[in-house]
Amino acid sequence: MELKRERVREHLLTMIDSRRPGDAIPSERTLCATLGVSRPTLRAAVDELVATGLLVREHGRGMFVAPDKITQELVAENHVADAPRSRGSWTSTVLDLRTVHAGARIGRRLAISPASELVHVTRLRHVDGAPIALEHLHVPADLVPGLTAADLEGGFYAHLRRRRGIRPAHAVQSIEPTVLNEEEAALLEVPVLSPALLFDRTTSDTGGRPVEYVRSLYRGDRYRIVSRLTLGEGRADPAAEDVGRGGAWWGTVE
Amino acid sequence: MELKRERVREHLLTMIDSRRPGDAIPSERTLCATLGVSRPTLRAAVDELVATGLLVREHGRGMFVAPDKITQELVAENHVADAPRSRGSWTSTVLDLRTVHAGARIGRRLAISPASELVHVTRLRHVDGAPIALEHLHVPADLVPGLTAADLEGGFYAHLRRRRGIRPAHAVQSIEPTVLNEEEAALLEVPVLSPALLFDRTTSDTGGRPVEYVRSLYRGDRYRIVSRLTLGEGRADPAAEDVGRGGAWWGTVE
DNA sequence: CAGTGGTCTAGACCACGCC
């Protein structure tokens, strides 16, 4: 049997999709009547969407589709030196592998037509048997015809180099905090609304052609980024050295 | 008037403090009777503590103090090159500045006695007028006697160098996702349980002496870490180049 | 003033773990 909260959430999500940021959505009491649920039930569903950043509530005014994020980006300026370390034995399980149409959002990321095909792989990553990350990998279908789950076992980059003659060269990645929805939380075996890190990465090959777009969710209770920073002295702008004001975030590791 | 949920949360927090990880706490119905609240109200308070990772629920068994975190640490191995960039005009407001005893946890971080004094500064940071981060700065009191809010205006590191003859040289920092409690959410002007990034940093001077311990919460809806990675080719272990398995996370920025 | 979200109650039924 399906939970009422889920049904309400789906209804709200399609409602949000069909509107623009800032648009109002019906009042709580109206929605209760429309969907045939009590107010606490409706509010529980709305709570989740508010925490996820899709809806905003304004006391005495109403509920609205959240405005577009205005993000303060903090960029790391440093040279890559080597691969990072992590402990434990990593394994990964392919949950799904299918060819789909790119769509507008992902098409733009990969610089391909929204109508063109791409391979969408859903993977669950484990450390020492415990699920730690849920990964969505998107690759233009013409780059990897006939891709199978087995091809991913030795690492996708290795597969691209050895079997496809594609050399991933650089990537742009963003990291932001988020909370997990019902489905994600279930796969990662944590309670709903648990904190997580969202990694968003687009990788290009030596020719500058985008070869993959990856969205990964890492469990917040099992995952942490640790870095060791070296703070120089003779900077042009001493104020920039105050880490809290945008100082050196990344550095040499132990 | 105080919210019931807050009173319940405080009660639960002291209950958690007085127990050890894994210990059971009374059942929901028992707590309702003890605290004189209805079950949905109690559950709302518990939901918050579960999302924060302090309590775990087990269906049919009961509620327990959460076990200690087992964290998968991912370290960045690279050289610091320069300070990162961020846009907008940053300002900061000192909410509180007081001298307190270090206590066990922070004393250990700063390698000082739990009984010794330290200065605790609470700052709210803004970008273009909007609150974006809540920062708790802890400094051994004997390093900065007579510290005032004005001393922090040009940047704390600059103050240490110019007025105290202390040269911060390196730091160890961790970043993890979390959700904001009622108080933090109010200060940052976002809904409770909103996602945030928790920065935890200990900085030492050229002699290796810890000079500050900082805990900062950054709004997840306004803050994002962006980095550009360069993926080398001739690695010893090709599997390590698969970013998803622990590949190169940090790199040269545009 | 009417309509909105914010909070809270008392009680019901279900699903799961344990004895």
Add this chain to the structure above:
DNA sequence: GCGTGGTCTAGACCACTGC
């Protein structure tokens, strides 16, 4: 069977917004 958490209801009152 019994106690646990998981879900849901119907309705109440308060606080805020806007006319």
